Amino acid sequence: MLRRRQLLCSSAAAWATGAYALWPGLSTALATAPPQAQSGPAQKLVVVMLRGAVDGLSVVVPHGDAEYRQSRGSIALPAPGSADGSVLPLDPLFGLHPALARLMPLWQRGHLGFVHASGSPDPTRSHFDAQDYMETGTPGRKSTPDGWMNRLLAQLPGPVAPTRAVNMGPTPPRILAGGAAVANLGVGPRALEAKAIDNPELQAALGRLYGREGDLARTLQETKESRIEMGRSMAMAEARSRQAQRDAQMSPGDNGRSSDPSADAGAPTARGFAADALRLGQLIQADPHTQLAFTSVGGWDTHVNQGGARGALSNRLGSLGEGLESLVQGLGDAFEHTVIVVMSEFGRTVRQNGTGGTDHGRGNVMWLLGGPVAGGRVRGEWPGLDRSALADGRDLAVTTDFRGVLSPILQQHLGLSDHAMGQVFPGFSGPILSGSILRS
Amino acid sequence: MITRRRLAGGLFLGTGAACGLAHPLVWARSTDALSETSRALHALNRLAYGPRPADIQALQAQGAQTWLNNFLAEQLEPQKLIMPTALASRLQGLETLELSQAELLGRYRRVAQAATAAASPQASEAAAPNAMDGAMSNPTMGSASADGANAEAAQARARREYVRPVVLQAAQARLARAIESPAQLQEVLVEFWFNHFNVFIGKGPVSVLAGAYEREAVRPHVLGRFRDLLGATAKHPAMLLYLDNAQSVRPGYRVPALQAMANPNAARLNGLNENYARELMELHTLGVDGGYTQQDVTELARMLTGWTIDGRSARLGRSGPLFVFDPSRHDNSVKHWMGQTIEPAGQAEGERALDLLAAHPATARHIAFKMAQAFVADQPPAALVGRLAERFLSTQGDLKAVTRELIASDEFWQPQRYGVKFKTPYHYLISSLRALGLGAPTDVGPLLQVLAQAGMPLYGAQTPDGYKNVAGAWMSPEALAQRVQFATSLADRRARQGARLEADAQRLMEALGPLWNPTTREAVNAEPAPMRLALLLSSPEFMKR
Numbered sequence: 006m007l008r009r010r011q012l013l014c015s016s017a018a019a020w021a022t023g024a025y026a027l028w029p030g031l032s033t034a035l036a037t038a039p040p041q042a043q044s045g046p047a048q049k050l051v052v053v054m055l056r057g058a059v060d061g062l063s064v065v066v067p068h069g070d071a072e073y074r075q076s077r078g079s080i081a082l083p084a085p086g087s088a089d090g091s092v093l094p095l096d097p098l099f100g101l102h103p104a105l106a107r108l109m110p111l112w113q114r115g116h117l118g119f120v121h122a123s124g125s126p127d128p129t130r131s132h133f134d135a136q137d138y139m140e141t142g143t144p145g146r147k148s149t150p151d152g153w154m155n156r157l158l159a160q161l162p163g164p165v166a167p168t169r170a171v172n173m174g175p176t177p178p179r180i181l182a183g184g185a186a187v188a189n190l191g192v193g194p195r196a197l198e199a200k201a202i203d204n205p206e207l208q209a210a211l212g213r214l215y216g217r218e219g220d221l222a223r224t225l226q227e228t229k230e231s232r233i234e235m236g237r238s239m240a241m242a243e244a245r246s247r248q249a250q251r252d253a254q255m256s257p258g259d260n261g262r263s264s265d266p267s268a269d270a271g272a273p274t275a276r277g278f279a280a281d282a283l284r285l286g287q288l289i290q291a292d293p294h295t296q297l298a299f300t301s302v303g304g305w306d307t308h309v310n311q312g313g314a315r316g317a318l319s320n321r322l323g324s325l326g327e328g329l330e331s332l333v334q335g336l337g338d339a340f341e342h343t344v345i346v347v348m349s350e351f352g353r354t355v356r357q358n359g360t361g362g363t364d365h366g367r368g369n370v371m372w373l374l375g376g377p378v379a380g381g382r383v384r385g386e387w388p389g390l391d392r393s394a395l396a397d398g399r400d401l402a403v404t405t406d407f408r409g410v411l412s413p414i415l416q417q418h419l420g421l422s423d424h425a426m427g428q429v430f431p432g433f434s435g436p437i438l439s440g441s442i443l444r445s
Numbered sequence: 446m447i448t449r450r451r452l453a454g455g456l457f458l459g460t461g462a463a464c465g466l467a468h469p470l471v472w473a474r475s476t477d478a479l480s481e482t483s484r485a486l487h488a489l490n491r492l493a494y495g496p497r498p499a500d501i502q503a504l505q506a507q508g509a510q511t512w513l514n515n516f517l518a519e520q521l522e523p524q525k526l527i528m529p530t531a532l533a534s535r536l537q538g539l540e541t542l543e544l545s546q547a548e549l550l551g552r553y554r555r556v557a558q559a560a561t562a563a564a565s566p567q568a569s570e571a572a573a574p575n576a577m578d579g580a581m582s583n584p585t586m587g588s589a590s591a592d593g594a595n596a597e598a599a600q601a602r603a604r605r606e607y608v609r610p611v612v613l614q615a616a617q618a619r620l621a622r623a624i625e626s627p628a629q630l631q632e633v634l635v636e637f638w639f640n641h642f643n644v645f646i647g648k649g650p651v652s653v654l655a656g657a658y659e660r661e662a663v664r665p666h667v668l669g670r671f672r673d674l675l676g677a678t679a680k681h682p683a684m685l686l687y688l689d690n691a692q693s694v695r696p697g698y699r700v701p702a703l704q705a706m707a708n709p710n711a712a713r714l715n716g717l718n719e720n721y722a723r724e725l726m727e728l729h730t731l732g733v734d735g736g737y738t739q740q741d742v743t744e745l746a747r748m749l750t751g752w753t754i755d756g757r758s759a760r761l762g763r764s765g766p767l768f769v770f771d772p773s774r775h776d777n778s779v780k781h782w783m784g785q786t787i788e789p790a791g792q793a794e795g796e797r798a799l800d801l802l803a804a805h806p807a808t809a810r811h812i813a814f815k816m817a818q819a820f821v822a823d824q825p826p827a828a829l830v831g832r833l834a835e836r837f838l839s840t841q842g843d844l845k846a847v848t849r850e851l852i853a854s855d856e857f858w859q860p861q862r863y864g865v866k867f868k869t870p871y872h873y874l875i876s877s878l879r880a881l882g883l884g885a886p887t888d889v890g891p892l893l894q895v896l897a898q899a900g901m902p903l904y905g906a907q908t909p910d911g912y913k914n915v916a917g918a919w920m921s922p923e924a925l926a927q928r929v930q931f932a933t934s935l936a937d938r939r940a941r942q943g944a945r946l947e948a949d950a951q952r953l954m955e956a957l958g959p960l961w962n963p964t965t966r967e968a969v970n971a972e973p974a975p976m977r978l979a980l981l982l983s984s985p986e987f988m989k990r
Contacts, residue, residue, distance in 0.1 A: 175900030177921040189923035201933035202926045210972045228922035308720040359716020360692045
């Protein structure tokens with residue numbers, strides 16, 4: 006933990022000279038790596054969905070709001086500097102949960118920002134409907150057959166490729182459902198190991214078995230194309246990371262880094278999500294075609310004893326922070342061209358419930374990370390926690406539609422036309438979040 | 446329809462001539478008999494976990510129509526079916542299946558105690574959190590003491606010794622029954638209803654209770670009354686803990702001093718938790734569009750305060766159900782719920798709520814839709830959903846009557862339904878083993894791993910909506926890669942055990958004869974022999990049901 010933080014902080018100084026400096030070993034490897042066949046860097050979007058409704062008021066804590074402490078009782082987090090486990094100052098009103106300390110260097114560099122009191126205009130407090138709406142991009146309409154990231158994939162300018170969109174996870178998410186082909190990265194350390202299906206003879210036999218038509222034929226086609234591409238990219242990423250490891254071993258202590266070579270090379274120590282996120286980042290970095298990626302993390306439904314600076318939610322946020330750090334690390338120089346959005350279906354009640362937790366609410370906070378992000382600010386109109394300002398007298402009101410946060414990213418970052426926007430978010434006419442969330 | 450006819454006709458010629466099936470003429474004499482065979486296969490695919498070689502033999506020996514009539518009649522009366530001795534003795538060997546709710550919770554408590562004991566050997570029993578407080582005292586959350594590492598190791602040992610066998614044996618029982626039980630529809634329904642009233646073993650003490658929940662609250666009622674099923678799940682400690690109702694109390698509640706001393710976590714309870722009340726209406730009964738409001742959720746949560754677990758009986762290891770209504774926790778004020786004024790009546794308020802919810806037309810529609818989706822089509826025919834809902838209402842939620850209506854419906858038997866529903870990972874796994882005539886392996890670990898890898902860990906659906914039952918939720922390049930991998934490794938394992946793969950494939954093709962369509966037979970037979978078994982298990986008619 007300490008070592009990782011040191012690593013990030015030490016490279017913070019070097020950041021000013023460009024994103025390549027974040028992982029010095031990697032940059033050396035890149036300098037010597039053969040140039041990639043690509044015309045300019047592709048702009049990328051990674052969406053991380055926190056399923057189960059994370060308590061946004063514990064992520065970006067409105068400690069400056071007089072009602073906060075009163076409503077939150079035993080799970081309230083201390084104001085900055087006031088006690089052990091106090092929040093990390095973001096601005097006079099907000100502080101970051103201390104379990105996310107490892108993301109502070111990104112904030113300080115202006116590559117991490119938040120939009121508070123954001124969410125869906127639909128008032129449902131059902132996890133499943135709310136997730137559905139956030140994934141179809143059509144709040145209140147259940148009949149939408151596909152997900153907005155799949156429609157986005159179809160609208161992206163430039164040539165089609167089998168790995169242009171990647172889902173990481175064992176099952177296909179609603180957000181990527183639709184007609185455009187999506188590559189799939191499994192989870193766990195063996196996610197990209199060769200499998201029986203990579204055997205060309207078996208592939209050919211399956212092709213004959215499934216014929217040309219139908220869902221299985223289509224899935225097989227996607228499987229073949231994407232696995233070849235991902236295998237190639239991962240081999241490249243692994244070669245780079247080996248090179249980085251060699252570089253690190255050759256210059257111990259360089260740039261004030263610790264002399265533990267494995268830590269310097271950024272090998273993930275964490276299990277689970279962090280390792281998966283690192284792999285995803287590496288894959289995106291190594292594959293010039295990949296522009297969209299999605300993954301989700303569950304376990305945020307903290308009805309009971311969610312804790313404050315320590316406890317269940319804190320542990321969970323710690324792992325998430327570690328995962329995001331790994332993702333950034335895996336992205337390497339591609340971080341400069343990547344926007345990462347972290348979102349959740351709704352927020353949680355302003356008042357702590359009777360069992361040391363929080364129940365289903367409305368407004369939440371969206372997180373934005375990446376080179377193109379104009380971060381270092383908590384954006385969005387803060388409605389306040391005063392009872393009269395709460396939705397239904399109990400929940401943080403939604404002042405920014407989640408599509409109003411995503412739209413500028415799709416337009417300015419991914420270059421979508423107005424017409425294309427109408428396809429991705431049909432029926433959404435704004436308003437979009439005021440003030441630019443991206444660097445010009 | 447046309448393709449089916451052709452398929453069956455082709456089968457007749459192909460199998461009859463080349464493979465010498467036992468009684469090809471009996472089932473293949475007329476077009477009607479052919480379609481009877483297709484119907485029988487459809488029944489095995491939808492009302493069971495796929496055909497076993499023995500099923501096909503019986504079907505061919507008796508004639509498809511006779512076999513099918515018998516099968517359908519038997520499946521609705523599972524208590525009359527005789528459990529094979531092997532299965533019965535296997536289940537008898539699982540000693541944790543006999544443990545009471547209190548004994549199970551006691552095992553879970555041992556884990557917390559192990560940690561406390563390791564951290565400070567003097568203070569064990571008193572400081573050990575009470576298992577009934579669920580996630581509050583989840584021992585996996587680890588302690589931050591200097592002896593943290595010690596405590597963690599002790600916990601891990603205790604978990605291996607006390608908790609893991611319970612979870613594993615529950616899984617063994619579930620898988621063995623699914624693979625081997627002749628009461629297949631019952632097993633399919635147990636999976637369906639467990640999933641409908643899902644609980645998750647990853648949440649603290651639910652780990653030790655999920656198996657008991659299935660045995661005590663779900664299994665006895667899958668062909669019984671919906672109200673009984675609803676009540677049994679509402680009162681089972683697994684559900685009370687999973688959706689937190691065990692800890693939901695009236696505002697201002699003070700934990701009695703003695704109880705607070707025995708259990709420091711309980712001392713913190715001081716109000717409502719609306720988790721169960723919401724999911725009870727949204728998922729278990731009315732459905733999300735069932736016409737209730739946030740106010741109804743809060744009011745129902747108040748009506749259900751006091752529905753909890755008898756902590757004292759749990760600690761004393763008493764036998765029998767641990768559900769208790771604790772009047773001191775109950776919110777005794779008037780409630781306004783679903784347009785009704787609910788006068789204070791203690792436990793009766795919750796019972797009345799369950800009565801009303803179980804008999805509500807929205808519940809009938811919701812259940813009808815889910816059953817039709819699971820058994821008939823991802824987008825179930827509206828007319829069928831309507832009839833099932835009607836049946837549900839007219840029989841006061843008699844699930845046997847509703848299931849019978851479903852099986853008797855034209856929609857269920859429409860030929861365009863045959864072999865088109867993409868199997869869930871669970872169905873795919875079980876049906877593969879059945880197709881090969883295999884029993885449940887002694888070590889189910891690898892099977893559980895396959896399910897986890899596929900995103901469908903057994904008892905591992907984290908959220909209360911359980912797993913989806915539509916192709917969109919499962920079909921993806923990753924799923925295809927994994928299924929082909931599983932089929933291949935199954936074949937490899939057979940080869941390592943000395944089986945001749947060529948013969949295995951041939952046997953499978955013959956044993957499930959009518960399942961395979963002619964193009965698959967042709968395509969598979971054209972490939973190298975070692976590949977054929979994996980190809981059969983990867984074929985469209987095996988990926989789907």
